[in-house]
Amino acid sequence: MDDSSAPSQPSSSSSSPTNHHSDAKGALQKDTQSHALASSGDASVSPTQAAHSSPSLHPEGQHLLPVDTPSNALTDSSDRSTLLAQARAFLTSPQVRSSDYTAKRAFLVDKGLRNDEIDVLLREMPLQTPAIPPRTYPAPLPSALPGLLLGVARVASWVAGCSVALLLVYFRFIYPRIAQTFHARLSLRRHQTGLLHRLTASLEQLKETRAETAAVLPRPELFRDARYGQCQTLDDVLSASTDVSENKETSKDEASGRNVPPETLLRCAIADVVKTEQKPTSEAIFVHLEGKMPWLREEDGLSFQELLWKTLSTSSLFRQEEIDGISTWSYVEPVLPPFPPLLISLHKLKHAFPEHPAQVPMGGRFQHTLQAMSDLTGYMSAQAFSSVRSAFQGDSQAEEIKREIRSLKSLVLNRRV
Known part of the structure; x- marks a missing residue:
């Protein structure tokens, strides 16, 4: 396998490249020993080959092949195939399969394999999926419920305290003033209502009295145009x-x-x-x-x-x-009201009396002066013909009647004159 197809391991698989390289070497040495023993039993390896195979398992990382000698030249090809078989078995072992690609390659180079052989061996290896690291989860955060409950309790305590303070101030200072104002307005409204009831009662009484007296009182005189009543234009x-x-x-x-x-x-x-x-x-x-x-x-x-x-x-x-x-x-023509019964009776009485003949006025325009002079003469005559009373003579009803008769007599005499 080439470098691109080789499996890569995460950095967390080993603490450092040196330690990982040493671990890979130890695993390779163990696998080499086990495969050497197996191949010696199956292929009947000679004692010379077994003796030369032991130095290759040295922990110091010595080469797998010993120094060329005339006896080893004959078996070079067989040893080479054996070495490749051991390297292939080494790479397929479960312990080395998950090792680092660089460590595998360095270990095979140290064992005497060429680069082309190493590439062929690594290419023959099956593709390894990278190991999935264990899934880790962060630690759960501490619960915020206690803090939330504590905050709610604090807010509730503050609200309760402020409410109590406001209620105390309200009932101590504000409510008495509001109550006084309300009672004052209520009493004022009751007083106004009482005055309105009294005024209504007075108006009703006045209306009744007016209705009773309206029939007795004379009606207002309507407009009467005696001078121009007959005029139409x-x-x-x-x-x-x-x-x-x-x-x-x-x-x-x-x-x-x-x-x-x-x-x-x-x-x-x-x-x-x-x-x-x-x-x-x-x-x-x-x-x-x-x-x-x-x-x-x-x-x-x-x-x-x-x-x-x-x-x-x-x-x-x-x-x-x-x-x-x-x-x-x-x-609108005014409607004349009917005459009162008393006025109708007076008119009837007037028409019942006989009419007196018209007297001829005497004296013309000096009639008023003549009337005044006659009145004065009558008064003086009454005073002249009146009897002198003594101081001890008391007034009586008879004397009063006599005096009135004398006055009327003197007036009649003066009018005849």
Whole structure:
């Protein structure tokens, strides 16, 4: 076998190349002796060959062949074949089979074999698989469970300690303040609830009292325009105001409609806009008013326009309706409430009495002065005709009646005069 096919052994098979080489030599010497004895018995080796074979087993590593002599020249070929047979048996032995390739080769060279013979012998040897070293495993690591349990115990102790400290601080300092705040808010809410209940009870009582007294109290007087009640348009209102101003000689403001109630102006303006087949919107109403009364466009008319708008938007006589997304206004006729029973009875009593003839006024425009003078004369006459009372005379009911009669008598006499 050549060098490439020779089996190689790991470095752990021997401590050093020298020791391994010596071990291989000893094994080879032992095998050589055993094979020499076997070959002497089988091949009937001569005593000369047996004598010359013993020096080859010397531990010092002497050559297998002795020094050439004339007697050994005849048996050179047979010795050579014997030496090759011994070397082949040596290489096939179990002890040498696992030896180092270099040690085998060095030992065979020392025994006198040539390189070509050694290569042939090694090539004839069967291929040896390298010995598998024993499988070793690392030592198992120490268990981490005790350390883990210790860490968990430490963490649990720290958490428990911190929790106890936090609970102590909470119940000692924070919880009392929270409890006080909660109770204060609860008491405040109860107080507010009590006040609301009292207010609700008071409102219910007031509502009941108002419902009871509303029937007795007089109703508010509705708007009644006695002067312009018959007017239906703005032209009628302006003409009526002009006639009144001419009769009473009033100012120009009343003649221009400044003193006309805003309810009347708005009512007539809405009627005029409806007659023109337009929707009575706020813009159309004010445009119509400005057309009839130009003074509304002036600075003085702005305040009156504000009064008109306030009356239109707040008065119960005007109602706002939305038609097709357009806001329109309409006038609502006030419903007059029925007269109270007492007023109806008084009217009936008045009509039951006979009518007195109309008295002709005397004195004309000096009637008031004449009435005052007559009253003064009557008073003086009553005082003049009254009897003088003494200091010891006491007042009585009869004296009072007499004095009243005298006063009435003097007044009647003065009126006749």
